[in-house]
């Protein structure tokens with residue numbers, strides 16, 4: 001699903017975001033990406049999304065050589081990737097239902113057509129009874145689960161998350177990580193970046209560790 005071959009990303013000014021990194025994340029796999037602040041986790045995720053391009057090396061995602069994607073193809077390519085961020089980026093002037101429906105509305109579906117999928121996604125994250133509420137009425141953990149429902153609503157084959165538990169306490173963080181596991185159990189490929197090594201280690205899945213842009217460890221923990 002994701003293949004990095006000897007990828008280096010050097011930012012303007014000379015900062016090295018990622019250095020000669022190679023790995024392969026297979027379709028249907030789940031893995032965690034960890035490392036200190038500035039190690040290159042966000043850079044790696046942005047390269048997968050084609051928000052950045054490598055200075056050298058090649059990146060394949062879902063069978064696409066990302067360097068060959070034309071400008072017009074990129075939005076369609078990104079529709080295959082569900083994204084989860086630390087600050088969940090919800091729209092606070094719309095209901096939970098409308099927030100989750102957003103990717104489907106952008107893809108051209110009507111609100112009525114979306115309803116089944118939106119409710120299925122809310123059900124997966126345990127928020128079926130909250131669809132009419134405004135995100136401001138929900139706790140931080142519930143808001144993050146709305147973000148997860150939005151990421152999976154159009155059934156992407158790949159989910160990427162960047163510090164999805166950054167603002168949550170340990171118990172809520174573990175619950176969010178278990179939701180990623182449940183998405184993976186229905187066949188979605190999942191890559192989660194987190195600096196919380198203890199939490200990641202408890203998940204007992206593959207861990208990719210970055211240190212100053214180098215992939216220093218690729219560990220299977222089964």
Ligand SMILES: Nc1ncnc2c1ncn2[C@@H]1O[C@H](COP(=O)(O)OP(=O)(O)OP(=O)(O)O)[C@@H](O)[C@H]1O
Nearest residue numbers: 011015016017036037038039040041042043044195
């Ligand atoms: N747009 C940019 N321009 C210049 N340098 C950048 C840019 N983005 C990231 N970097 C540098 O690349 C390196 C890796 O940054 P990155 O954000 O990928 O790390 P990270 O592991 O995600 O860190 P954090 O956990 O703090 O988010 C850092 O040295 C950073 O300063």
